[in-house]
Amino acid sequence: MTTTNARPRSGRRPGASGTRAAIAAAARVQFGDVGFDRTTIRSVAAAAGVDPALVMHFYCSKQQLFVETMALPFDPAPVVADLLAGERETIGIRLAHFLLHAMEDPAVSTVLLGRIRAAASDPEAARLLRDLVPGELVGPLTRELGVDQPELRAGLVSSQLIGFAVARWIVGVEALAALDVERSIAFLGPSLQRFLAGPLP
Amino acid sequence: MTTTNARPRSGRRPGASGTRAAIAAAARVQFGDVGFDRTTIRSVAAAAGVDPALVMHFYCSKQQLFVETMALPFDPAPVVADLLAGERETIGIRLAHFLLHAMEDPAVSTVLLGRIRAAASDPEAARLLRDLVPGELVGPLTRELGVDQPELRAGLVSSQLIGFAVARWIVGVEALAALDVERSIAFLGPSLQRFLAGPLP
DNA sequence: GTCTATAAGCAGATAGAC
DNA sequence: GTCTATCTGCTTATAGAC
Numbered sequence: 001m002t003t004t005n006a007r008p009r010s011g012r013r014p015g016a017s018g019t020r021a022a023i024a025a026a027a028r029v030q031f032g033d034v035g036f037d038r039t040t041i042r043s044v045a046a047a048a049g050v051d052p053a054l055v056m057h058f059y060c061s062k063q064q065l066f067v068e069t070m071a072l073p074f075d076p077a078p079v080v081a082d083l084l085a086g087e088r089e090t091i092g093i094r095l096a097h098f099l100l101h102a103m104e105d106p107a108v109s110t111v112l113l114g115r116i117r118a119a120a121s122d123p124e125a126a127r128l129l130r131d132l133v134p135g136e137l138v139g140p141l142t143r144e145l146g147v148d149q150p151e152l153r154a155g156l157v158s159s160q161l162i163g164f165a166v167a168r169w170i171v172g173v174e175a176l177a178a179l180d181v182e183r184s185i186a187f188l189g190p191s192l193q194r195f196l197a198g199p200l201p
Numbered sequence: 202m203t204t205t206n207a208r209p210r211s212g213r214r215p216g217a218s219g220t221r222a223a224i225a226a227a228a229r230v231q232f233g234d235v236g237f238d239r240t241t242i243r244s245v246a247a248a249a250g251v252d253p254a255l256v257m258h259f260y261c262s263k264q265q266l267f268v269e270t271m272a273l274p275f276d277p278a279p280v281v282a283d284l285l286a287g288e289r290e291t292i293g294i295r296l297a298h299f300l301l302h303a304m305e306d307p308a309v310s311t312v313l314l315g316r317i318r319a320a321a322s323d324p325e326a327a328r329l330l331r332d333l334v335p336g337e338l339v340g341p342l343t344r345e346l347g348v349d350q351p352e353l354r355a356g357l358v359s360s361q362l363i364g365f366a367v368a369r370w371i372v373g374v375e376a377l378a379a380l381d382v383e384r385s386i387a388f389l390g391p392s393l394q395r396f397l398a399g400p401l402p
Numbered sequence: 403g404t405c406t407a408t409a410a411g412c413a414g415a416t417a418g419a420c
Numbered sequence: 421g422t423c424t425a426t427c428t429g430c431t432t433a434t435a436g437a438c
Binding site for chain 3: 421424425427431433434436438
Binding site: 034035037038116117119120121123126127129130133134149151152154155156158159160161162163164166167168170171172173174175176179183186187190191194195200201 | 353355356363368
């Protein structure tokens, strides 16, 4: 990202080779696969083919490596705007549609699953996940919809979204892992719709 | 459990003091609070007021300590039977009722949250959780209900149950943490009902 | 920008004394 | 049943040479 920015200026180039990017890529994969604790600076360095000290040189600490590397590869704001622009009766299914298709991209799934895995044992990572899912993604949706109890609705939607991700990709429930994207959307959509805009007791 | 079994026999007593139970209690708390990786033999021993080597003496390995200590404190079978005995139109709300009330008991919540936390980074723990929630708890329910796609339904129900637990107790979504038990049941019930016995696309 | 060397500490597990 | 002592290996992080 930083090293290969498509804007050739006249000054001297910021980085030399793609080493930093290679480290980031390796870290992303490992954080996504085995979580924060079981990812080590050494194993990341080995996977990237560099010295462990170089990882520290670029990212200063393991925590910072996690934060910089687990940034969402897309901006949630326009997505939220798009969802709000459509019909409210189908917003649940369209939210499911967007997220489940996004999870097909390893760059997205790795980051989301990595954040979930880390949140399971680290309170600080839990805050990061809270800020992202009910915070940036679902919260603005329910607040702009003009429904009652928007925060509660955002929490309920988040619980089903996180739960499906955990059950499908982390716990590995077979019947869910066997689903294709379109069927997953069809099953989750109605539940999300009820939480988002349906009547709540 | 093992040391203080209420059946005074004539032979010599199996254990000496409640040390083993104290270790188990301390381990349960730590596994539940911070997960498998961040729980150490040494910290468990310190909390129980014993020597670390004693923990190994009783449980042989950290893995075995986890397995023996994270056993469900109740038998799922009669619970499933009870749920199946009632009206099918209310089985979703009754399942939510049972589980959310069970989570009020620290002995239950500690075990379930500990298993979820561990599953996030350990594939073997993920299998334990898979065997428990879609396996022993929800699976028999959907299979006995006589509905179509019982395994898929069990997976979907599990995803919402696990997701609520993760969002409410692990990620700490405020709007969910603020809910009382009865309101939680009222919100989750209909979603569970649809997954359990409702029409699926 | 890249690496060597090393600090400083904690992990799980083992052997064996009492 | 309980503890002392220790082995072996791993961790993050730092200082500094090239």
